[in-house]
Amino acid sequence: MNASELKHRSRTKKIVLVFVNITFSILLAAFSVQFFPPIYLINIQIDLFLLFLIFFIILQFIIGKYIIRFVWLLYTGIVLLILLSSLLRLSWNVKTIYHNAQINIIQLFNSVSSQVDIKPAINAVVPHISLQQRIQQKVNYKDSSVRAFAVEKSLLYFDEYYFKFGQICRQLSLIKYIKDNYKYVRDPNGFDYFAPPQESIRLLAGDCDDYSIMMASTLIAIGANVRIIWAPGHVYPELYCGNQKNFDKYAGAIYSFFEKEIGNKKIFYRLDKNGDYWINIDYTDNYPGSTYYSEEVLSIIYIK
Numbered sequence: 001m002n003a004s005e006l007k008h009r010s011r012t013k014k015i016v017l018v019f020v021n022i023t024f025s026i027l028l029a030a031f032s033v034q035f036f037p038p039i040y041l042i043n044i045q046i047d048l049f050l051l052f053l054i055f056f057i058i059l060q061f062i063i064g065k066y067i068i069r070f071v072w073l074l075y076t077g078i079v080l081l082i083l084l085s086s087l088l089r090l091s092w093n094v095k096t097i098y099h100n101a102q103i104n105i106i107q108l109f110n111s112v113s114s115q116v117d118i119k120p121a122i123n124a125v126v127p128h129i130s131l132q133q134r135i136q137q138k139v140n141y142k143d144s145s146v147r148a149f150a151v152e153k154s155l156l157y158f159d160e161y162y163f164k165f166g167q168i169c170r171q172l173s174l175i176k177y178i179k180d181n182y183k184y185v186r187d188p189n190g191f192d193y194f195a196p197p198q199e200s201i202r203l204l205a206g207d208c209d210d211y212s213i214m215m216a217s218t219l220i221a222i223g224a225n226v227r228i229i230w231a232p233g234h235v236y237p238e239l240y241c242g243n244q245k246n247f248d249k250y251a252g253a254i255y256s257f258f259e260k261e262i263g264n265k266k267i268f269y270r271l272d273k274n275g276d277y278w279i280n281i282d283y284t285d286n287y288p289g290s291t292y293y294s295e296e297v298l299s300i301i302y303i304k
Contacts, residue, residue: 021056026052028051029048032055033051038251127230127299131192132230132299134192135194141303142221143197143198147221150219150222153178154170154222156176158172159173167224170222171219171239178215183205184207184208194209194213195210196213212235212236219239224240226281228303229301230299231293231296232294234294236281236293238280240278241279242277261285268289280292
């Protein structure tokens with residue numbers, strides 16, 4: 001074998017090893033991202049990309065020394081890890097790895113959020129304070145049946161992501177169940193009927209204020225913070241997300257859990273006077289943080 005052939009063979013070997021390294025680095029990053037909180041650069045989520053770079057650099061160094069023996073050891077380890085996690089029902093399997101990679105790559109190339117300002121309503125009458133107080137008083141998060149419903153539905157979805165997102169999983173699970181099952185029914189003509197949360201839980205039906213009262217009651221019952229927005233012709237709840245760092249975790253969770261519903265759309269939020277984030281959890285769209293039914297606001301009802 002002459003020098004030219006040896007050089008060509010060496011180059012081919014290096015290309016193959018780099019390709020193998022990239023493949024394993026993507027798999028390891030997509031698996032490991034499950035255990036890391038979202039990391040954002042401005043509005044772009046980069047935790048998967050950072051993990052990929054870390055694994056690529058480490059593996060490139062190791063492969064350069066041990067090559068084939070290490071590749072087979074790594075391959076066997078990944079397969080065993082996936083099989084073990086599947087047998088233990090940890091949900092960190094091939095489907096989850098693919099899902100993590102897909103969602104994080106989408107977020108890497110998309111700006112995920114957009115601020116919506118509160119606009120005072122121009123040609124609408126502010127609801128009388130008595131109506132606002134009636135809604136506020138109907139919210140009941142201390143009732144045992146409300147608490148039991150909230151806990152049960154908070155455990156239905158997204159449990160495999162609890163290590164990454166914590167209690168956000170519980171809140172979004174509850175929101176998903178209510179949004180997926182709630183049916184709209186009008187009030188009697190000429191009368192604003194505000195249903196207690198126990199009634200709305202039993203029926204999973206009512207109008208926008210009944211929905212808002214139930215959503216606020218159940219979410220507060222599992223430790224969340226919710227306020228109710230009275231807009232022209234509509235009432236809807238908003239979920240408190242905290243400061244920007246915490247909001248980034250909510251955004252990452254929403255993109256992970258509602259990827260079919262959200263598509264290429266953004267998460268819309270409002271900032272309060274303290275600079276904290278709130279997102280719309282209305283039933284008029286099918287993912288938290290969707291576009292607002294109306295940007296105009298007549299009143300903000302905080303729950304005591």
